[in-house]
Amino acid sequence: MSFADLRANRKTKSYVQSSVTEPASNSSAINTSDASQGPEQKENVEPTEVASFPGLYQAIPPALEVRISEKSGRGLWTKAAIRAGTVILSLKPHVAALSLQHLDSCCSSCFASTSTTELRRCTKCRVVRYCDGTCQTNDWTMHKQECEALQRWFQAAPSSDVAPPSDAIRCLGRILWKKKKSGLDGVWSKEIDNMQSHRKSLQPSSFETNTHLAQALVQYMGLSSPADLAQFGLKSAADLVDLISRFTTNTFAITDPSLTPLGASVSPVVALINHSCDPNAVVVFPRVSADPETQEPLMQVVSLREISPGEEIFTSYIDITLPKASRLKTLQDAYYFACACNLCSATSEMELRESMYCPKSCGGLCSLPIEDHSLVRCVKCQAPVQSNDAIVDAVRVGCEGFEKAATLEFKDPPRAKQMTTNLIPILIRAGLTPSSHPLLGLTRLHQSLLISSFPSPLTQDHLDETIRTASKVVTGLTGLLRDGHPALAIAYTELGKLLAVDEPSPGHLTSQTDSEVEHSVSGAQSFASMALSSSFPPSGPARLKLAYEILLRARESLKIGFGRDNDGGAVGKEVRDFLASLEKEISVWKTGVKNALEDMPKTGHSGR
Ligand SMILES: C[S@@+](CC[C@H](N)C(=O)[O-])C[C@H]1O[C@@H](n2cnc3c(N)ncnc32)[C@H](O)[C@@H]1O
Incomplete structure (x- = not known):
């Protein structure tokens, strides 16, 4: 094979829109008869109550139910056994939006990635592109108002090189237009309104970000006074910030079939699923068929292992290859909860995400030393790690460099590659295992940079x-x-x-x-x-x-x-x-x- 395929779009995350249809449920997706893999450690179970939402969440198949617990609110539970690799949910997101960097290379309706010359650009707004007339027609009910808003955005812009609004803003615009069109008391709107909000516990920095998003959204949608919000069921600017809080808590990165992030999507049904750092399911966009009737991008929840009747379905909201402290911080800052999943509550002597090889090379592993100078020993031969300070320094330099190199991946790839090339040997010399942070992250980034160069x-x-x-x-x-x-x-x-x-x-x-x-x-x-x-x-x-x-x-x-x-x-x-x-x-x-x-x-x- 040629290596051209390997240079696939390797771009960063962001959002945009897509047309919205009612979610298609796949009620026969759960195989109740055959669970192929052995049972696994279940998450700590706490008392729950079955919840009913008449008329809402019709995409949920009968073998699943919504339950409520004090600790994590609503969650999705299975009543039947589920095999590994089962499509638990399959639906079209309520809204989805391509990120700015994918607007030219992907269809704004089905999210297929094609060469720019093959995509047809909307002649009015000149922002979105489509595979063909079918995709354009599928998206038209959503793009109609968006097209006018985009034209207005560029007319008001001080210069011609102003970028379109961010994917988040375009996604939110689509939510508001669709709410108005489908009726503020309709099922579609109610499902959006019922998504969890953390408006009351927002950190000052998130409040500020949400307020900026609200201002940009108002400008984009051409709203001139708070009274204009009423048509979307919002009584005040605070309601708009609340909608934005729901959006940020419940947004999923939309990815291509190779997991390259393409944008953002919102599905109130999939958003009912709670988080675990050792999830039993994943959210994917596998592109199941080339048939236009499939209405891609189809969002699916797939089981990673056998799930027993009476177990909760969990996906992960974050990168679970990160060490515990980073995971806990991200979940607290972005989702406002203290994760107590099996992985976060484990008290094992050694965790691979923060591990190094035995200093005496006995084949055993040790935890990475931390700054408090506590003695670290190999779990196998008990040999002590002598050079704590040097290892702590190497990890610190690696973490700082990784963060910087990641931000340079698309802005200045040669510099990013130089950084990963220099940092990886430092961490290997310090003894880190390939699963350890930040060595794994740097190695993944290095691979991506090598392929794109x-x-x-x-x-x-x-x-x-x-x-x-x-x-x-x-x-x-x-x-x-x-x-x-x-x-x-x-x-x-x-x-x-x-x-x-x-x-x-x-x-x-x-x-x-x-x-x-x-x-x-x-x-x-x-x-x-x-x-x-x-x-x-x-x-x-x-x-x-x-x-x-x-x-x-x-x-x-x-x-x-x-x-x-x-x-x-x-x-x-x-x-x-x-x-x-x-x-x-x-x-x-x-x-x-x-x-x-x-x-x-x-x-x-x-x-x-
Ligand atoms: C996408 S929503 C999940 C559904 C949510 N429980 C609900 O009632 O709509 C994300 C929010 O659920 C809660 N949550 C998710 N996973 C959790 C967990 N493992 N422990 C505690 N709260 C959790 C947090 O409040 C988080 O911000």
Whole structure:
């Protein structure tokens, strides 16, 4: 395969809109008969009451119910057993919005990513683009008012290079227009109004941000006085800030099938699901079909493991590869609760997210030392860590550098790459494991930067460094995420695809004997030995065989993380087809090399 595909859009998060239809439920999605994986540790259960909301949340299938608890408010619970990889919920979000950086490369209706030349731009506002007339028509009821507002926005702008309003503002605009159109007392509006708000506990900084958003929204929608808010069911500016608070607490990043963030979406049904740092389900946008009737972007909740009757469904709102202190802070600051999930309440001696190798290399691990100078020992051989200060310093420098490099990823990629290139060896020398923070984050960022900077023509060194980095990412994520987690499935996919990229210089094959080729193909290194081996990556057919093995693994994981019924979503299907063509390529290569070797004069390869 070529490496062009690997340069896929690697852009940062933001939001925009999409057309809104009633959510489509998939009431038969839960398989009540067959739970394929063993039971797992359940979250601490506290008393709950079944809640009823007449007329609302019709997208919830009968096997699920809403319950209320004192600690976490409403949540979604299952009455039936659910297998891993089951699509629990499948619906169109109430609203969705592309981020500014994806407006030119994605359809504003179905969110498909296509080349700009193939997308048709709205001739009036000149902001949104569509695949074709069908997508434009699907979006028209929403875009109608938005189009006028965008034109007004640019007319009022002091210069022609003013950007369109942010995705959050366009999303909120769509919510208000749709509320008015569908009736303030209608189900659609009530579901939005019933989303949880933290208006009363807003931090001063969030209050300020929400107030700024409210001002920009008023300007964008052309509202000239507080009285203008009444048509949307808002009595005062405070009500508008309250709506914005609901929006921020209940917004989901919308992603493409490879998990690249494309924008924001709001679904009051999916927003009923509470958070755990060890979730039993995920929210994904797998792109289940190319059929326009599917009304993409389809939002799905997929189970990651067996969920028993009477268990609560949990997704995670944040990056769960982060250490406990960062997770707790983010959840408190953004969602106003103290997480007490199994992972946050665990009191184990060592947590992989903050771990290093034994200083005596016994094969055991230690917790990373912290600034209080308390003695840290290897959990296996009890050897003490001597250089606490140096390790604490390395981690601090790594965290600061990671934050900076992440902000530079799209603004100044060469500088960001220079930073990741310098910082990773510092953390490795300090002894951090691949799952440890910030080494894992830096390695993921480095992989992304390496892929987006593939030189043309591709060099062997660049390709090999990218493969080594991708294998470290897989190793790091494997320690933290359960099998089938979409992020791990995509990491396997990227590694497999990289290994299958045409190598720049296949000349080395001429130095392999017939039996060596046979051996290298049939005895390709296992993934674990590959990740650790200094001779990694292999080359030629052995590399292709390894690509094949890893993509097989990716496919199994994709089928869980993006849904078995979806065949792993768009990426799962792509990997399925790719595996078939790799099988052919491996057999052609084996035959070709054998034939070439047979045609060589005997002295040609005996004199190596
Ligand atoms: C998207 S909403 C989830 C549904 C919400 N419980 C409701 O009643 O609408 C997010 C909010 O739910 C609450 N929440 C979610 N997960 C929680 C948890 N694990 N513990 C406590 N509160 C939680 C927090 O108030 C959070 O801001």
